[in-house]
Amino acid sequence: MSNTKNWPLWEVFIRSKNGLNHKHVGSLHASDSEMALENARDVYTRRQEGISIWVVESKNISASDPKINDEMFDPAADKVYRHPTFYNLPDELKHM
Amino acid sequence: MTTIDLEEQFMKRVAADEKVEPKDWMPEKYRKTLIRQIAQHAHSEVVGMLPEANYISRAPSLRRKAALLAKIQDEGGHGLYLYCAAETLGVERDTLIEELHSGKAKYSSIFNYPTLSWADMGAIGWLVDGAAILNQVPLCKCSYGPYARAMVRVCKEESFHQRQGYEILLTLCNGSADQKQMAQDSLNRWWWPSLMMFGPSDADSTNSEYSMKTKIKRFSNDELRQKFVDATKPQADILGLTIPDPDLKFNEQTRHWEYGEIDWEEFHNVVQGNGVCNKIRLRERNEAWDNGKWVREAATAYAEKREQRKNESKQVA
Amino acid sequence: MNSKKNYILHLADNGLILAQRLGEWCGHGPVLEQDIALTNIALDVLGQARYFYQYAAEVDGQGKEEDFYAYFRDEREFKNFLLIEQPNGDWAHTIMRQFFYDNFMQLVYTSLLSSSDKQIAAIASKAIKEVNYHLKFSSEWVIRMGDGTDESHKRIQDAANNLWEYTGEFFVPTTYETEMASKGIAPNIASLKNDWHTRGNEIFSEATLQVPQATWFQSGGKTGTHTEYLGIMLTDLQYLQRAYPGNSW
Numbered sequence: 001m002s003n004t005k006n007w008p009l010w011e012v013f014i015r016s017k018n019g020l021n022h023k024h025v026g027s028l029h030a031s032d033s034e035m036a037l038e039n040a041r042d043v044y045t046r047r048q049e050g051i052s053i054w055v056v057e058s059k060n061i062s063a064s065d066p067k068i069n070d071e072m073f074d075p076a077a078d079k080v081y082r083h084p085t086f087y088n089l090p091d092e093l094k095h096m
Numbered sequence: 097m098t099t100i101d102l103e104e105q106f107m108k109r110v111a112a113d114e115k116v117e118p119k120d121w122m123p124e125k126y127r128k129t130l131i132r133q134i135a136q137h138a139h140s141e142v143v144g145m146l147p148e149a150n151y152i153s154r155a156p157s158l159r160r161k162a163a164l165l166a167k168i169q170d171e172g173g174h175g176l177y178l179y180c181a182a183e184t185l186g187v188e189r190d191t192l193i194e195e196l197h198s199g200k201a202k203y204s205s206i207f208n209y210p211t212l213s214w215a216d217m218g219a220i221g222w223l224v225d226g227a228a229i230l231n232q233v234p235l236c237k238c239s240y241g242p243y244a245r246a247m248v249r250v251c252k253e254e255s256f257h258q259r260q261g262y263e264i265l266l267t268l269c270n271g272s273a274d275q276k277q278m279a280q281d282s283l284n285r286w287w288w289p290s291l292m293m294f295g296p297s298d299a300d301s302t303n304s305e306y307s308m309k310t311k312i313k314r315f316s317n318d319e320l321r322q323k324f325v326d327a328t329k330p331q332a333d334i335l336g337l338t339i340p341d342p343d344l345k346f347n348e349q350t351r352h353w354e355y356g357e358i359d360w361e362e363f364h365n366v367v368q369g370n371g372v373c374n375k376i377r378l379r380e381r382n383e384a385w386d387n388g389k390w391v392r393e394a395a396t397a398y399a400e401k402r403e404q405r406k407n408e409s410k411q412v413a
Numbered sequence: 414m415n416s417k418k419n420y421i422l423h424l425a426d427n428g429l430i431l432a433q434r435l436g437e438w439c440g441h442g443p444v445l446e447q448d449i450a451l452t453n454i455a456l457d458v459l460g461q462a463r464y465f466y467q468y469a470a471e472v473d474g475q476g477k478e479e480d481f482y483a484y485f486r487d488e489r490e491f492k493n494f495l496l497i498e499q500p501n502g503d504w505a506h507t508i509m510r511q512f513f514y515d516n517f518m519q520l521v522y523t524s525l526l527s528s529s530d531k532q533i534a535a536i537a538s539k540a541i542k543e544v545n546y547h548l549k550f551s552s553e554w555v556i557r558m559g560d561g562t563d564e565s566h567k568r569i570q571d572a573a574n575n576l577w578e579y580t581g582e583f584f585v586p587t588t589y590e591t592e593m594a595s596k597g598i599a600p601n602i603a604s605l606k607n608d609w610h611t612r613g614n615e616i617f618s619e620a621t622l623q624v625p626q627a628t629w630f631q632s633g634g635k636t637g638t639h640t641e642y643l644g645i646m647l648t649d650l651q652y653l654q655r656a657y658p659g660n661s662w
Contacts, residue, residue: 005396006190007444009183026246027180028446029189031395031557032402038550039446042453043173047253066120145440152436153646156653156662157480158463161432162456168439169452176445214653214662264662271660380441388443390568391504394561401560 009058010036012043014050022054030055110311115241118184126310129303130240131185132201133312138178139196139203141171143377147211148220156214163260164217170253177246184242197382199369206289208371215268215275215282221261223283223290226328229254230320231294239311262331269335276336283332284340291355292363294321300360325353416589419492420599421469421533422482423589423635426493428462429483431455431514433646437501450550454511457543464536471532484654488637488644495634496579498643502572505558505565509572512551512616517583519544520608524600533598552616559620566621573617574625581630583609590635 007029013022025044030036036055044050064072080086089096103123109116116122145168152168155161179189195201206224211217232254235247265282268275295301295317307313315323325344332339343356366374435455442448466479496514501507522544525537558569584606586594593599617624633639653662 005393006188007392007396009180026177026249027183028176029444030446031392032399034553035395035446038553039450042450043176043446046169046173046453063119066117142440142445149436149440152439153433153649154652156484158429158459158466158483160662161436162459162463165432165436165439165452165456165459169449169456172440172442172445172449172452176449179445267661271662272657274657275660384441384443387441387503390562390564391443391447391558394558394565397565398557398561 007031010040010055011058011061012036012040013054013056014040014044015052016050018051022052025049027058033057107310110239113239113311115244116239117241125306126312127185129306129310130243130312131182131187133307134178134182134185134243135187135192135195136202136204138175138182138192139201140207141175141178143196143203143207143381144224145171145175146377146380147207147209147373148217150211151214151217154214155217160217160264167221167257167260170257173253174250177249178243181240181242181246193385197378197385199378202367204293205363205366205371206293207377208366208373209285209289210372212285213278213282215265215278216286218261218264218268218279219282219286221257221259222265222331223261223286223328224293225254225257225261227290227293227324229258230324230327234314237311237314243312262335265335265337269337279335280337283337287340288359288362289366291321291324291358292366294318294324296360296363297358322352325355329353416592417530417598418469418472419587419589420593421465421472423492423587425462425465425469425482426491427497427514427518428458428460428465429650430491430493430497430643430646432459432462433650434497434499434501434510435507438507443504451507454547454550457540457547461536461540461543464539468532468536480654484651488639488647490637491639491643491647492635492637493643494579494582495631495640496576496582498634498640498646499576499579500642502575503568504554505568505572506576508551508554508558509569509576511547512555513576513580513613515544515548515551516613516616517580517605517609519548520605521600521602524605528599529597555616555622556620559617559622569620570622573622574627577625577627578629578631579634582632582634585630585632587635 008031009027010030010033011027012025014025015022028036028039028043030039033055036057037053040053040055045053102121106116106121106123106126116126148164148168148171152161152164155164179192182192183189192201196203206227211220229251232247232251236244236251238244238247265279268279295304298304298316298318301317304313304316308316329339329344341356343354345354346352347354365371369375432455435451435458438451439448439455442451462483463479466482469482470477470479494514496510499506499510519541522537522541525533526541528534528537555569558565560566584603586602590599590602594601614624631640
């Protein structure tokens, strides 16, 4: 390993057009947030992929642990009453 | 759960075409195989910028110059996406780059051949990118999520590269006798190295089996090579160029083009560092990296100073 | 008519020669992200050059196309700034060259937005967005290097000192510029000098750099008397077109 400190890693999120969410598109290295935004512009929007960019230093993202996916996500599986199709209504009722 | 159980579960998931994501448990061998392959792929993109960069200044029209610059820039971008995919496996980009620069890591041997004429810009786009696309399209479905996603982006961007190269050759082949000769000479030099890009034949490929089993890889080297020859022969006919293989013939039964014996001795020599350009490419990469060291340090130092000033002014307030 | 053609070629040549220099960095940048960033700038200025060459062809009325002006004019006919043809050197020299140029061109394109020539104004309205970004990019790097490490400070200060003598010709009008200014086609470039210095001083001060004090400036680029670098660049640039004349590529 070299003794130079690496530029930190940033995650890049791009809104492709107004009305849509920012979406994670990839990552890059930059020395500060300003450079990260510019690098994101140069790397990830060369083909007009976006009109707005967010960058977040990767170390600031907290991620759920896939090892506890069972307890995190499975309990939602049997709550069928949260979905509209759970309820039986007469066919005459066209829109609800 | 024991490692054996986890591994069994992992193999089942992969066999069922489920994707693996960075924080998921994965066998060490899978991680290592991926890091090696993604890094090699990234190195190939970055080293691959050099032979084409050789002709940016000499591009024979402004339109070609812009297209070539954009194409080489894309390759830098592809290298970047791939290094980032490798980083999700817990290895830093700088570490990978140092392995490339020390000669420890490999990259595609095709880039150890020199570019000697403008037609080579055409041949690289047509043959080298053509071969790369065949390798890369199946990787969009690779079992490792970040690699697959990077490849989707790469393939989307690659689509203009091959067309760009083919158009260069088409223009040369429709041009003067000198130009056509330039194109033929280029095909003569790049044909065999392009076939070698698919790697050793299946019988001799050491890493293939595990990669196939874990769906890092989805077609064998020879399958892809055959696809390439079948796709390329009619394209050469349109150009009016002759593929430099006297044994090339169509097999009516298999419906495939059969090709002659590949010079594996040359292949192994270039892989081992004996190609015309191996040392030149690595020297150039090392110089660029070493010359950039103070630049990278300056940006880090400035960012730290600025952060510090921000904190100080907060304390005062 | 000739003045107008010359003025347009001057703008075009700046773009082409700068793209040629920046293209040398492609594949050799200090880090991938910056390699890509610099190539974006190269593509922007090359694009500007192409618009101007195409317009020069129209004004010239000889039935030529953009490539004729890039590939079949000799060294003495090129009208780019001496600054632009100076070698890349290290990252500091490349950035300082870019900063001096961007700072000037941002002012030029801003005035060209209201050029009495509709086509030039139209090209300027596209170019100004690009140059605004370039100026931001180069300014930030001047500051980063100036206020970075001791080594980067020294290198960027050296670059400023070395390149300073090529900035004077920005503000000394040629006959074609004077004529274009009188017709409202081009700005009176001498009038841009104060703004250029003011903004340059701001960035230099933020970068903790000394503004060079030398008062002797080189000139001649705009009228075709270049440094020795340009001839070699053109040999490279024009080689294929000249070696195989009359062909399409």
